[in-house]
Amino acid sequence: MMVTHVLPYPPAAGNEIRIYKMLRWLRAQGYAMTLVIKPLGDEEVSNECISGLRGVVDNLYVFDNRVIPRPAGPNARTSALIDSDLDDARLSELQDGFCPAWFVDEIAAIAAAVRPDVVVSQYVFMSRILTLPECADTLRVIDAHDLFCRKQATVEQYGIKDYGLSLTDEQERKLLKRADAILAIQRVEQDEIEKLVPERKALLTSFDLDIHHAVPSRMVAGRVLIVASGNEFNVRGTQDFLSYTWPLVKARNPGAHLHVIGRVCREVWCDDPSVSLLGFVENLEREYEEAQVVVNPCRVGTGLKIKTIEALAWGKAHVAWPSAADGLRELGDVPVLIATNVVEFARDIASVLESDTRRQSLQLAAHAFIGEHFEAGNVYRSFAEAIDNCRLLETEEAHAE
Numbered sequence: 379m380m381v382t383h384v385l386p387y388p389p390a391a392g393n394e395i396r397i398y399k400m401l402r403w404l405r406a407q408g409y410a411m412t413l414v415i416k417p418l419g420d421e422e423v424s425n426e427c428i429s430g431l432r433g434v435v436d437n438l439y440v441f442d443n444r445v446i447p448r449p450a451g452p453n454a455r456t457s458a459l460i461d462s463d464l465d466d467a468r469l470s471e472l473q474d475g476f477c478p479a480w481f482v483d484e485i486a487a488i489a490a491a492v493r494p495d496v497v498v499s500q501y502v503f504m505s506r507i508l509t510l511p512e513c514a515d516t517l518r519v520i521d522a523h524d525l526f527c528r529k530q531a532t533v534e535q536y537g538i539k540d541y542g543l544s545l546t547d548e549q550e551r552k553l554l555k556r557a558d559a560i561l562a563i564q565r566v567e568q569d570e571i572e573k574l575v576p577e578r579k580a581l582l583t584s585f586d587l588d589i590h591h592a593v594p595s596r597m598v599a600g601r602v603l604i605v606a607s608g609n610e611f612n613v614r615g616t617q618d619f620l621s622y623t624w625p626l627v628k629a630r631n632p633g634a635h636l637h638v639i640g641r642v643c644r645e646v647w648c649d650d651p652s653v654s655l656l657g658f659v660e661n662l663e664r665e666y667e668e669a670q671v672v673v674n675p676c677r678v679g680t681g682l683k684i685k686t687i688e689a690l691a692w693g694k695a696h697v698a699w700p701s702a703a704d705g706l707r708e709l710g711d712v713p714v715l716i717a718t719n720v721v722e723f724a725r726d727i728a729s730v731l732e733s734d735t736r737r738q739s740l741q742l743a744a745h746a747f748i749g750e751h752f753e754a755g756n757v758y759r760s761f762a763e764a765i766d767n768c769r770l771l772e773t774e775e776a777h778a779e
Contacts, residue, residue: 379412379492381485381507382500383476385423387430390640390658391607392684393523396563397500399586400521401434403754407762412437412492416481420444439488446480459509464552472543476503486512496765502526502553503543509556517768519761520557521583525567526550527574551575559764564705583761584705585684586754587691589745592667600634600731602627603669603694605662605685608641611676615699619675619723620648626724628652631731639665666692670737671730674698686714687752690744695730695737697723709751713743 386397405411413435417423423440431438460479461470489497489512498519499505508518526543527550545553554560554575561583562568571580604619606612616638627634628650635652643657659665666672672689677699686702690713696702697715706712715730717723730737 379414379489379494379496380498380500381414381416381477381504383416383418383504384500385415385417385421385427387427391609393500395684395688396523396585397521398434400583400758401431403586403758405434405436409765411435412439412488412494414439414441414485414488416441416443416477418443418475437492439484441481441484459511460506463509463556466549466552469545469549469552473503473506476501477506482506482510486510489513489516495768499557502545502550505553505556517764518556518558519561519764520554520559521561522554522567522571523563525570528570547574554578559761561761565708566705579764581760581764584757585687585752586757587687587748587752589748590663590666590692591745592692592694596664596667597670598668599670600631601669601671602634602636602727602731603639603665603672604636604642604675605639605665605672605688606642606676608645611678612640612642613645615674615676616642617646618677619673620646620650620653622720623675623723623727624648624650624653626721627727630724630728634728634731637665637669666694669694671695671697671727673727674702677701687748690714691748691752693741693745695740696744697726697730699723710747711743713740713747715740 380401382397384393384397386394386401389395389398401411401413411434413431415423420443423442428438428440460482461473464470485507489510494516496517496519497508497513498521499508500521501523502520505520507513508520526545527547529544551574554571555578557578559579559581560571560575561581562571563584565582568580568582604616606616624636636654638646638653638655639659639662640657643655646655648655672692672694674683674686674689674696678701683702683704686696686698687706689696695715696713697717700716700718703712703714703716715726717726730740
């Protein structure tokens with residue numbers, strides 16, 4: 379059973395893609411999947427989302443903050459259990475938006491009915507569900523995605539003084555301790571988790587990718603591509619790129635044209651006719667096929683840079699800031715052109731547009747890198763072993779009885 383605030387279909391942002399791919403892989407391995415979704419705020423779960431998820435889960439439960447099934451309060455069954463392990467008012471307040479008391483009650487009822495062997499909390503802020511008695515005999519897992527105790531230091535590089543979800547080391551440790559196993563998206567964060575909670579298993583579970591072989595004849599000369607969600611870091615990075623970097627690219631390559639895809643388009647502007655802010659597109663595969671260069675304009679961030687490895691899976695020449703290689707450097711030489719200033723960034727893009735030899739060399743290296751490090755069997759091996767060990771232990775206990 380997996381519980382999340384993220385709507386993983388249609389997968390667009392990095393966390394959506396990660397969750398959807400994980401669900402799809404687990405289902406392909408024969409695991410019976412129950413997915414419970416409660417989005418944040420007033421976000422609506424579309425019929426498209428529900429229809430798309432039906433094919434990868436056995437049971438789907440969707441909740442809506444606008445219609446609370448039963449009133450929370452002093453008479454709620456779980457009210458006495460909520461955060462009794464924390465003694466931290468701020469942590470309780472943060473979790474109220476993700477996993478309020480009424481929702482914990484609903485999870486208890488679902489867990490009692492489904493009787494899962496494994497319960498996965500997407501992000502630490504949904505981890506209240508792991509404290510339920512109905513989950514006591516399961517393998518309790520937190521898919522960390524990010525380390526929020528490292529988030530503030532990272533975002534301050536962008537001038538953000540108060541990141542609302544920042545945690546101290548001790549606060550993150552308290553939440554992580556609720557799990558038996560924690561999924562880390564990159565090796566550096568796996569090491570950090572092992573230091574925070576050495577008494578728990580930290581499993582490296584990055585991101586599975588299929589290698590795509592674009593048809594060479596479909597590539598459009600001079601086409602540059604950005605694919606980005608609408609989070610603050612992507613918005614700032616993309617707007618900076620449009621304002622400062624793209625004019626330099628155009629000065630050197632007048633025939634270049636840029637396609638920007640994703641929710642980031644709602645938040646950025648550009649009056650250059652060579653720039654198309656396309657937002658959602660029906661055929662993202664076509665956009666990747668047509669691009670000569672894919673750009674990651676985000677200067678900062680934590681976790682694995684999913685848009686970077688997705689571009690590499692398409693065998694694309696990729697230009698980015700140093701943060702794009704976070705979580706990848708530990709694996710080996712990263713086939714990405716890394717720029718440290720705007721002039722370098724524009725020059726690297728232009729150099730690929732001008733040289734088929736350089737572009738093709740980067741494409742070959744990209745596919746080799748993804749094939750070696752992001753094949754699904756390797757990505758999920760430690761997680762699958764933990765699940766199988768849990769099932770084996772249950773079998774042994776049943777035989778003993």
